Amino acid sequence: MGGKRTAAVVTGLRPGTRYSFAVRARDAADNLSPASGAARLTTAPGADDGHATAPTGFRATARRDDWAYSLAVSPVRRNPSPARGRSACGRGAGHVGSA
Secondary structure, three states, rough: OOOOOOOOOOOOOOOOOOOEEEOOOEEEOEEEEOOOOEEEEEEEOOOOOOOOOOOOEEEEEEEOOEEEEEEEOOOOOOOOOOOOOOEEEEEOOOOOOOO
16 A cells, blocks of 8 residues: 555455454655554355355554554345454554555
8 A cells, every 4th residue: 555545455355264464654764664463353264055245345444643453344145134244453553654
């Protein structure tokens, strides 16, 4: 991500897979911050019954003022009712974005 963006959409996640996300920032002088604390998640195991849809709306956001981050996934639709979505949040150890 470049500029002052504080959100990213992550695609291509696989069912039943563990992921770890961290935030690093680069300032106007091209200095790179240390990585924030990791946000870890595991995607739900997939069941190929032909009726489920892939998770959508994965969103990672961060706030510059207190280095908080948030991860969220929209619910997976299963025929006929939706499964529950997942989310996580925490605080990093650096700043987010560019100065």
